Amino acid sequence: MKKTTKNWIATVSAVILAILIAVITYGSFYLVDYALTSKPQSHKKNWGKAFAWYPELRPWLDSIRAERAWSDTFAIMPDGTRAHAVLIRSTEANGRTAVVVHGYTNNSIDMLHIARIYNKEMHYNIVLPDLHGHGLTGGNDIQMGWKDRIDVLKWIEMAPKTFGISADSMRIVVHGISMGAATTMCVSGEKTPKYVRCFVEDCGYTSAWDEFKHELHGRYSLPAFPLLYTASWLTKAKYGWSFKEASPLKQVAKCTKPMLFIHGDKDTFVPTWMVYPLYEAKPHPKKLWIAPGSGHAFAYRDHRKEYIKKVEEFVNQFNTPLYCRTSE
Template identity: 25%
Template sequence: MPLAPSFSAMFTTEDNVRIDAAHTPPRRAGDLGIVLAHGFTGSLRERSTRRITHVLSGFGGVISFDFRGHGRSAGESTVGDLEILDLDAAVQHARTIGYARVAVVGFSMGAAVAVRHAGWHGQAGGPGENGRLRGGPDAVVAVSAPARWYYRGTRPMRQVHWAIEQPLGRWAARVGKRTRIRKGVWDPVPPAPYEAAAHIAPTPLLVVHGDADGFFPLDHAYQIYEAAREPKELWVEPGYGHAESAATPGLIRRIGGWVSANS
């Protein structure tokens, strides 16, 4: 089956970073827009992201984009901090082009950003007339999310920290993955995803995690889920690894169905 056609888009964040994006219209008419937030070193142009976009377009229109410092977007990656501004611009873009309901589906770093973004709106604006967050998403899905920062308990995460912290690692990420990473440390350190999760309600939250995730063990999923308030769901997926590359069409269809029913 050919992948759904996408149309180039572009928008600018609150701090004036140009974000490269694409809009894949829904395969069936509807008012649901789904913003797809990729993982660290990912891109809207990767085949795994494009396949996820195609499956989700069966449930709503999809806005996929490259976080700052990734692919054709401007700026440098802050690995989950200022990326909430990128996601916020994508959500507002989805509303601007006509989607009445907007859900966010994030993977790995994108999942951490999705949780932080929804919690940010929960603290800043509170519920609007429809009981959801003013300006925020109508539903949030966090797939393979870290619950806390600086986790180094697995070999893949130690490699990620090397790429972020070492000059040679940043060079390798720039050359090999087209990811430009900002030097230095967070100041201040942003709230951890599990801390932000406490502020998402009454927006529905779905936490999805695999029991074979090689980056973040299941305690990350439980920590986010336990910190969040209702409405919330936790799916522990047997045999599922990490983020976009391990996601099957069946899992993405189930996520699309949940988003459609809960937005």
């Protein structure tokens, strides 16, 4: 009788364990597919949203097209992917260039309001890349800013030739929002050319791990263990990177170039608290602006004049020829 009971308990335990393993495995594949599989995109549907939210884009874009300052370009990235970027030229740039990086499931069109600041207000050339798996760039997976840093570094490397400017005359700022901000911070921790002068990150997360943990709890009321661990392992096996490896927090700690941090104090998607450890980890020079009342990625929409002023003052401080000479 005791042997039969033990056998029954062992069988039930094995069945429960098998079910748990199956559920965790299914959940891991679902999470990775849901979060990291890119969907087919075009630029067309983004135009309507851009004009509805930012009507100031229309007259600026009309002038850009009249001057034939807009062009599309494609390049092969280090992993062999064919990547797309929008280029906008300014006859008054004199080497000043902004690389403007979009967020999760967005594309270059979604960043035109930021491009306008640099091009119209500050007379910069613009590079608006579509990240891996977004817009017109190839790839079926989203890289959460981590491997994207390699592609953005490639666009930066190509910038002098792209605009027909010598590297000695080039001065670049990298500005990203949300996942684009995470990408910007990941770029900042790498060795960048001398002509990369400063960075602006707007509502970026501390790490892919922290962001997915926040979403897992917020959307599904689930803890990080075990699903986030197994999903991260699966991502490592499938795409070559893990959630903890994708860490803007670790990258900004290595950055010695100036960075402006922006975050809305009502951000619940990338919660506001994330900006504080990022800011603390970053060595000087740096500056922090918390946009009052703004949710995720809405600091510009809510505070247009102040946003432009904050960005212009910060970038001009560190992207002038005088600063460039004294900092090298």
